Amino acid sequence: MSNRRSRRRVIRDLAFKALYQLEFQDLTPSDSAHRVCQVEGVSGDLEREVRIFVEGTVSKLPEIDKAISERLIGWSMKRLSIVSRSVLRLETYELLYDLNVPIEVSINEAVELSRNYGTEGDRKFVNGVLDKIAKNLAPPQKFKL
Numbered sequence: 568m569s570n571r572r573s574r575r576r577v578i579r580d581l582a583f584k585a586l587y588q589l590e591f592q593d594l595t596p597s598d599s600a601h602r603v604c605q606v607e608g609v610s611g612d613l614e615r616e617v618r619i620f621v622e623g624t625v626s627k628l629p630e631i632d633k634a635i636s637e638r639l640i641g642w643s644m645k646r647l648s649i650v651s652r653s654v655l656r657l658e659t660y661e662l663l664y665d666l667n668v669p670i671e672v673s674i675n676e677a678v679e680l681s682r683n684y685g686t687e688g689d690r691k692f693v694n695g696v697l698d699k700i701a702k703n704l705a706p707p708q709k710f711k712l
Contacts, residue, residue, distance in 0.1 A: 574613070575668075576676065576679075577609075577613065578613065578616050578617050578620060579620070579657065579661075579676050579680065580680065580683075581600070581603050581604060581607060581609065581613075581617040582600070582617050582620040582621050582624070582657055583653055583654060583657055583680050583684070584603045584607075585599040585600040585602075585603045585617065585621045586599075586621060586624060586625075586653040586656060586657055587649060587650070587653045587684075588602065588603060589625070590649050590652075590653065596618070596621045596622045596624075596625040597618050597621070597622060599621060600614065600617045600618040600620075600621040600622075601614065601618065603617070604617055620657070620660075623660055623664065624656055624657055624660040627660055627663075627664060628656065630663075631656050631659045631660055631663070632644055632656070634659055634663070634700050634704055635655050635656070635659055635696060635700070638696050638699040638700060638703075639696065648685060648686075648689060650681065650684045650685035650686075650689055651681065651685060651689045651692055651693055654677050654680045654681050654684075654685070654689070654693050655677070655693055655696055655697065657677075657680075658673050658674070658676065658677035658680075658693075658697055659697065659700055661673045661676075662674075662697065662700055662701055662704070662705050662709070663700075663704060663705065663706070666706060666708055666709065667712075668712070669709065669712040670701045670705055670709050670710065670712070673697070673701075674694060674697045674698060674701065677693050677694070677697050678690050678693060678694050681693045681694075
């Protein structure tokens, strides 16, 4: 279990970096995931899982951005830091579309990513937005995990 958990954390970290990279470079989600994995020395099954996570997030971006935007009070998506925007997108995807990950895990992992790559303000902000998304939009089965 802890092995799987640390593997999932690595996948989230790499997927976050790929989404972050997409903010600056005109790449496909698959190419972004591949480049990040190359730099980090990751290949095989792990790279495949990162690619699936990134492609899934990007494929649902209109729905994800709408869910986030509707919970921003006094903010817009453009005004968010790129770290916050990337973390929120990744973890909103996980909250809404990955039915095997508990809500608390997604939010805790988002806070951890924000801690590692953002500021104290990012952490609190991301936590608050994801909490609202979870309470209002998470599929019912996520509350039973």
